[in-house]
Amino acid sequence: MAPSTTNLATPATRTAIQKLFDDATANSIAPGYQFVVFDRENTLVNGVSGYCDLPASAGAGGSPQDGxxxxxxxxHWIMSIGKLALSIxxxxxxxRGLTSNKMTIADLDNHEKLVEILPExxxxxxxxxxxxxxxxDEGHDEQGRKIPKLREAKTPVTLRMLFTHTSGLGIIWDGPLNGQMVRFRIITRKKEGDLILLLVLSV
Structure with missing residues (x-):
């Protein structure tokens, strides 16, 4: 049976959780951890263990304790760690049927339901x-920017694709074209004065 949040907040349980992470760092499972447990009202456990920065010598026989x-x-630069929580x-x-268009689990592969929420x-x-x-293209536009060669996508995107990174959206290190496109869009959006929503989605 899972412990209640009241039990989680007890000093004994906090000590046990801290020991769990301290043992992991001592056994080199990871150099360090930062962990938190919370509910709607309170932070129940908030702790750290180990090291946030290892010296170069640690990879050549040096000690992590020098970090x-x-x-x-x-x-921390958490990169994709938030994707699991967001997907859940x-x-x-x-x-629970909480979306404005009553989208359900059965609509994970329904393109039309997705575009009701994300018409883009x-x-x-x-x-x-x-x-x-x-x-x-070889030429440039009137503002001196390179002109991208674009074609329409052929595959309708679904929510499942967004969850599993198969929608076709790229990231800047996927190749030189993506990196150049991001720089192009930053310049374009700054000149237009718009929000860089595309970069949030793409990067």
């Missing part, structure tokens, strides 16, 4: 998320 100790206020939240919302993904919408970059 910087992990602190609760350290900021989205699936729970679908399961509708094929032919003109949005850049429905375009595929194939290269650059």
């Amino acid at each position: 910087a100790k992990m602190r609760p206020d350290h900021i 939240v989205c699936l729970m919302a679908l399961e 993904f509708k094929l032919g919408s003109g949005s850049w998320v429905t375009k595929v970059i194939e290269g650059w």
Whole structure:
């Protein structure tokens, strides 16, 4: 039976959780951890263990103990770690019918249901998320920028594709074209004064 949040907040349980992570760092399972347990009202456990920064010597027989100790206020580049939590939240919302268009788990592969919420993904919408970059034209536009060669995407995107990274959206290190496209869009959007929503989706 899972422990209640009241039990989680007891000093004995906090000590046990701390020991779990301390043992992991001592056994080199990972150099360090930052962990938190919370509910709607309270932070029940908030702790750290190990090191946030290892010296170069640690990979050549040096000691991790020469690195910087992990602190609760350290900021981490978490990259894709949030995707698991976000996917769970989205699936729970679908399961409970909480979306504005009553989308359900059965609609994971339903393109039409997705575009009711994210109309940018509708094929032919003109949005850049429905375009595929194939290269650059030789010329430049009137503002001196390279002109991308774009074609329309052929596959309708679904929520399942967004969850599993199979929608075709790229990231800047997927290849030189993606990196160039991101720089192109930053310049374009700054000149237009618009929000860089596409970059949030793509990067």
